[in-house]
Amino acid sequence: MRDVTTGKKSSTRPFVGPTTRSSTRPRLIGVGVGPGDPELVTVKALHALAGADVVLVPATEGSGDGAGRAETIVTQACPSAAPTIQRIPFSMADRSGISGRRKQAWLDSAEAAISAFESGADVVAFATVGDPSVYSTFSYLAAHVVERLQEVEVEVIPGITAMQALAARSRTPLVEGTETLALVPITAGLEVLGRVLDTVDTVVAYKGGRHLPEVVELLRRRGRDGVLGVQIGLDDEQLVTLTDVDEGRRAPYFSTVLVPAQRSGTGGRL
Template sequence: MNDATSRTLFGVGVGPGDPELVTVKTVRILREADVILVPYTEATTDGPGRAESIITAIAPELAERIKRIPFSMRERSGVGQMRRASWQVSADAAVTAFDEGAHTVALATVGDPTVFSTFTYLRANVEERLPDVTVKLSPGITAMQALSAASGRPLVEGREILALVPATVGIDKLGHVLDVVDSVAIYKGGRKLPEVVEQLRSRNRQAVIGTDVTLESEQIITLDEVSDAQTLPYFSTVLTTPERTTTGGKL
């Protein structure tokens, strides 16, 4: 039983898109939450975003507990006015829910709440305003795991090293990682795909690129199928792994 004054903020990962990939623990947390926050962007204001769609597919009865919070996609880097404003509005939604009597508030985020997640920013703002709030997280399957499974390419074997890099880090840093790391997953690369492809091809690396992985709209292509100027949507992931010619050769 919850204490009358207890307040818990949950960050839950709902995976890459397929509702069947949401963990049993996350489903339980969502069903027990008084309020469920879901991020939306300017492109999804007229309908549910991906996280909301996953939740309502799992448990349609939770729709009435869902509250959409803004997440600005217009600022690609840095902390600008729009981004700060969206963080503030998101924190307001959580704090208001607690003030109105909620014991548990959950933010559902695509993928995992610890990997490039909106939850990180919400948490920081809520903890600043409510120092006594308890924060708990429930992990989710990431896009790189989903792409690895869908393409049949193991992320790492034996002594191989794995790196996760946002394309927004800059081409020079991305190139350095590609030079020293065996397997590299690249996020946020849709609009920067031509630059990413150039870096991969200049190093004779093979790769697969997945968009909407695990959904009906899933598209997985190889690096050879990508044109030099091609771009892809935000929810696209690039995965490059080393050549493995013998079983157990990386042990």
């Protein structure tokens, strides 16, 4: 294991909280590293990254030969993990469905983890933007690894999600009192978003950048407003109210739309 501050191997595992269990089994850890700001990486995530023998990170078409978002967060938040990083190609060209490229990325990630374990690694971490349990490829990777190596123990370390970061940055409460909250991927269809808007108080939409004009029009027809977050937590972050979105504007895939509940006053839904 590596010390989180020095990057040197230590004989004891770093303290990561009272719920941590000791185990002699090899461990695959899905580590949520948040939306972009390295200061939003949790202490437990830092210890997991520093203690891993191999840290897998996704590399997409957008990052080219450079570091992707997850890798950038990891190296900024935990520099000692840099020598252990291994990039795994991921394609963002396929927005939905189990395409050949998408399935191959899962298999390649699993094979990288399996190869690391077979080479003697005790701990392999997979760093994922946001949270490993929210629209992350980690669950697919883990399923493939456990299918091949049943002795591997899987652990998940949660991370700050884009909707939490956007709510904080825009000072927009997600839910109050008895309000309900829904998270909708625009890839599920605008009809789905419309039905959710009609039944849920606060709605957050992911994966909708290229459909932003349609999303804005849908909200305006319902008399709803919200905030668009682009590159949350990064230097080029943008926060724009939907009423100020230019007609026809599109946004990157990793954009977030937050449509808050319609509130009549402070504490009105308590």
